[in-house]
Every structure is written in C-alpha cells, then in structure tokens.
Amino acid sequence: xxxxxxIRATILAAALAIVRKQGLGAxxxxxxxxxxxxxxxxxxxxxxxxxxxxxxxxxxxVAGQIANLGSAMASRDSQEARLAGLAAALSNAENxxxxxxxxxxxxxxxxYRELYNRLVTAMRQRAExxxxxxxxxxxAEQVMLLxxxxxxxxxxxxxxxxxxxxxxxxxVLRELFRLLARDAGQRTPPDETT
Amino acid sequence: xxxxxxIRATILAAALAIVRKQGLGAxxxxxxxxxxxxxxxxxxxxxxxxxxxxxxxxxxxVAGQIANLGSAMASRDSQEARLAGLAAALSNAENxxxxxxxxxxxxxxxxYRELYNRLVTAMRQRAExxxxxxxxxxxAEQVMLLxxxxxxxxxxxxxxxxxxxxxxxxxVLRELFRLLARDAGQRTPPDETT
DNA sequence: GTCTATAGATAGATAGAC
DNA sequence: GTCTATCTATCTATAGAC
Numbered sequence: 001x002x003x004x005x006x007i008r009a010t011i012l013a014a015a016l017a018i019v020r021k022q023g024l025g026a027x028x029x030x031x032x033x034x035x036x037x038x039x040x041x042x043x044x045x046x047x048x049x050x051x052x053x054x055x056x057x058x059x060x061x062v063a064g065q066i067a068n069l070g071s072a073m074a075s076r077d078s079q080e081a082r083l084a085g086l087a088a089a090l091s092n093a094e095n096x097x098x099x100x101x102x103x104x105x106x107x108x109x110x111x112y113r114e115l116y117n118r119l120v121t122a123m124r125q126r127a128e129x130x131x132x133x134x135x136x137x138x139x140a141e142q143v144m145l146l147x148x149x150x151x152x153x154x155x156x157x158x159x160x161x162x163x164x165x166x167x168x169x170x171x172v173l174r175e176l177f178r179l180l181a182r183d184a185g186q187r188t189p190p191d192e193t194t
Numbered sequence: 195x196x197x198x199x200x201i202r203a204t205i206l207a208a209a210l211a212i213v214r215k216q217g218l219g220a221x222x223x224x225x226x227x228x229x230x231x232x233x234x235x236x237x238x239x240x241x242x243x244x245x246x247x248x249x250x251x252x253x254x255x256v257a258g259q260i261a262n263l264g265s266a267m268a269s270r271d272s273q274e275a276r277l278a279g280l281a282a283a284l285s286n287a288e289n290x291x292x293x294x295x296x297x298x299x300x301x302x303x304x305x306y307r308e309l310y311n312r313l314v315t316a317m318r319q320r321a322e323x324x325x326x327x328x329x330x331x332x333x334a335e336q337v338m339l340l341x342x343x344x345x346x347x348x349x350x351x352x353x354x355x356x357x358x359x360x361x362x363x364x365x366v367l368r369e370l371f372r373l374l375a376r377d378a379g380q381r382t383p384p385d386e387t388t
Numbered sequence: 389g390t391c392t393a394t395a396g397a398t399a400g401a402t403a404g405a406c
Numbered sequence: 407g408t409c410t411a412t413c414t415a416t417c418t419a420t421a422g423a424c
Contacts, residue, residue: 007389007390022302023298023301023302025219025298028416028417028418029417029418029419030416030417030418038390038391039390039391039392040417040418040419041390041391041392041393041419041420041421042389042390042391044418044419044420045389045390046389048419049418049419050417050418050419093301096301097301100294100297100298100349102353103294103349103350103352103353104217104219104294106352106353106354107217107287107290107291107352107353108216108217110355112353113353113354113355116353116354117354120350139369141365141366141368141369142369144362144365144366144369145343145366145369145370147346148343148346148347148350148362148366149339149342149343149346150346151345151346151347151349151350152341152342152343152344152345152346152347152348152349153342153345153346154346155294155297155345155346155349156297156314156342156345158297158300158301159296159297159300159301159306159307159310160300160307160310160311161304161307168338168342171335171338172335172338172339172342174335175333175335175336175338175339176339179373179374179377180373182373182376182377183373183376183377199407201407201408222398222399222400223399223400223401224398224399224400232408232409233408233409233410234399234400234401235401235402235403235408235409235410235411236407236408236409238400238401238402239407239408240407242401243400243401244399244400244401
C-alpha cells in the first residue's frame with residue numbers, strides 16, 4: 001500500500017479529469033491509458049473491467065466533491081456574497097458533469113444509488129450549514145429544498161452555459177432565501193449599503 | 195411529404211423509445227434499425243449521420259414533452275392532488291432521461307441550447323399555470339424557482355428510484371408551496387377534511 | 389508490474405445492386 | 407426507397423513475453 005509508485009492513483013486522476021471535462025461517455029480505456037501514460041493492458045491490470053474503472057472513478061469523484069465543498073464557499077462574508085459563491089459553484093460545468101455521471105450510473109444500475117446517497121447527504125449538510133450561517137434555523141424539509149434546487153440549477157447551468165446559468169442561479173437562490181427569511185419572520189435587509 | 199409510408203416517423207418513434215428507456219448513450223444506429231425494422235443503411239438514408247438522428251430525436255422529444263405536459267396534471271382537484279400529480283410526473287424516469295439527454299447534448303454542443311431553452315420556456319409556462327391554479331400570483335422569479343426545483347427533483351428521482359424520488363419530491367414541493375402561500379399572505383388550510 | 393500484440397465485438401458510414 | 411455487403415474506426419478484454 002506504500003511502496004508502489006501509486007500508478008493506480010495516477011490512472012484514477014486521469015480518468016477523473018476525463019469525466020470532468022467530457023462526461024462519463026468519454027471514459028474509455030484507450031483514452032484513460034493514453035492520458036495516464038500507461039498501456040491499455042496495464043490499465044486493465046489495475047481495473048480488470050470497464051465497470052471496475054467506472055466504479056473507482058465515481059467513488060473517487062464523490063470523495064473529491066465532498067472534500068472540496070468546504071473550500072468552495074467559506075462561511076463568513078455577507079449573505080449576498082455567500083449566495084454569489086453558491087451560484088458560482090453551481091455553474092461549474094465540471095462539477096455538474098460529475099453529478100450527472102453519478103445520476104446516469106445510478107439510473108442504469110441501482111447499485112450506484114448508495115454512492116449517490118453519500119453525495120446527497122454531504123450536500124445537504126453543506127446546505128444546512130449555509131442556511132444557519134445566514135441566520136436561519138432551517139427545518140429538514142427546507143434543507144432538502146435547497147439541496148434539490150441546487151441540483152436543478154446545476155443541471156440547468158450545464159445546459160445553458162455558465163453565463164446564463166449563473167444569472168438564473170443567482171436570481172432563483174435570492175428568491176428562495178427571501179422566502180425562507182420571510183418565513184422565519186426575520187426581514188432580510190435589502191443590502192442597500194452600496 | 196404525404197404519400198410515403200412515413201418510415202421516418204417509425205424510425206423516430208423507435209429511437210425515442212430507446213432514449214426514454216435507456217438514455218442517449220444507447221442510441222446507436224444498429225439498435226434503432228433493429229427496433230424499427232429497417233436495415234441500418236436504410237436508416238442512414240433518412241438520417242445520414244448519427245448527429246442527424248440525435249438532432250431529430252431530441253427535437254421530437256421536446257415537442258412530445260411539451261405536448262404531454264397538459265395531460266400530465268390537469269388543473270382542477272385539490273391543491274394536494276395537484277402536488278401529488280406533479281411529484282409523480284417528476285418521478286417518471288423516462289421523462290427525466292429525455293431531459294438529461296438534452297442537457298448532455300447541450301453541454302457537449304452549445305447548438306443544442308436553443309432546444310433546451312424551448313423546453314424550459316414551456317415548462318415555466320406550465321409551472322406558472324400551476325401556481326395560478328393554486329391561487330397564487332407568482333412573480334417571474336418564483337416561476338423560475340419552481341421550474342428549477344422541478345428539474346432538480348426529476349434528476350434526483352432518476353438516481354434515487356421512483357419510490358424515494360416521489361417521497362422527496364412530495365415533501366419538498368409541499369414546503370415550497372407553503373412558503374409561497376405564506377409569502378402571498380394567504381394561509382393554506384392544512385386540508386384536515388379527511 | 390509492465391509491456392506488445394491481438395482477438396472479438398460493436399459502432400458509424402459508404403458502395404453499389406435492385 | 408430499400409436492401410446486402412463491406413470498410414474503417416473504436417472499444418473491451420485476453421494472451422503471453424519480459
């Protein structure tokens with residue numbers, strides 16, 4: 001586990017980059033082999049079948065998404081800044097390709113549902129934290145709502161392109177936060193300090 | 195345009211069925227040819243390249259989704275019934291495969307964005323109508339919010355499976371409608387008539 | 389562990405007869 | 407319009423040498 005040059009990790013990184021840039025459909029053995037600098041048969045030495053590779057890549061992808069969630073939108077700043085940060089993160093096409101890849105895998109094979117659930121759980125925790133940082137005391141339903149909305153905005157952003165996607169995300173998220181704040185009985189100051 | 199046996203339509207129907215059941219990745223010329231009962235080369239007579247076929251299928255798919263939106267959730271009934279109808283529609287994996295296919299196409303080739311936009315526009319009109327039927331006077335932002343949420347719930351449903359997907363959709367939609375009703379200043383009676 | 393070579397399957401596309 | 411046949415490219419997987 002320690003002495004090896006960790007070719008396995010190199011392969012996984014190359015494979016992950018391919019999925020992030022071109023989606024799950026582009027994940028083929030020849031491409032990954034070339035990108036990681038090993039022969040194709042060597043790749044199958046580490047990942048005997050394509051399914052093994054896909055599984056390992058998506059596992060790594062989920063772990064990566066979860067780990068990177070923290071840095072994406074560091075907590076303090078204004079509410080408006082947090083909202084913009086979230087909108088920007090949701091407009092990241094590469095992250096969305098990972099998300100969609102997992103959805104495709106889970107749709108084609110229910111064995112991947114558990115993996116998707118892992119991601120959902122982490123995302124919801126993140127969503128809850130964000131709402132709390134904004135001074136709210138969200139219910140479980142509201143956390144699920146924000147998470148589902150984020151999923152939709154991310155997918156839309158992939159189809160609309162970053163500019164339009166970001167605009168839609170910002171508008172929609174602002175409206176949700178307004179509704180949540182109003183429900184909580186706490187007026188959100190319209191931030192007219194500029 | 196009139197005298198032909200409309201093999202073209204037969205081919206498109208078969209191709210659409212494949213996308214609905216197995217996703218865009220399963221849309222291959224041999225499969226479509228077999229399913230529609232024509233030879234593969236005959237298929238290419240109507241659709242010279244695979245790109246032509248994909249384009250035609252997605253165009254037809256969007257037209258179909260838009261046309262079927264009306265029947266999916268006919269307006270009157272209780273608010274709770276409308277909500278359940280929407281949740282059920284969002285949990286239809288086949289519809290979601292169409293949606294995801296268009297997103298994948300638009301992500302890979304911006305030329306498909308216009309097609310996606312057509313779908314979004316129709317869905318938003320439907321969303322607005324539903325909110326109005328529920329007695330609300332939604333703003334454009336609120337319509338966008340409901341649409342984006344529906345997109346996210348549909349995608350989640352594809353990954354989670356119909357049972358879980360439907361449960362999540364119902365819970366989340368109920369919460370959004372509650373927030374919207376509260377914002378509008380009109381209490382929604384909890385429907386305790388049963 | 390790492391490679392070359394290749395088998396076997398499937399996909400996209402074209403040629404050409406009818 | 408419709409077909410058979412085929413070419414080429416690409417992919418998954420395996421065999422076997424080093």
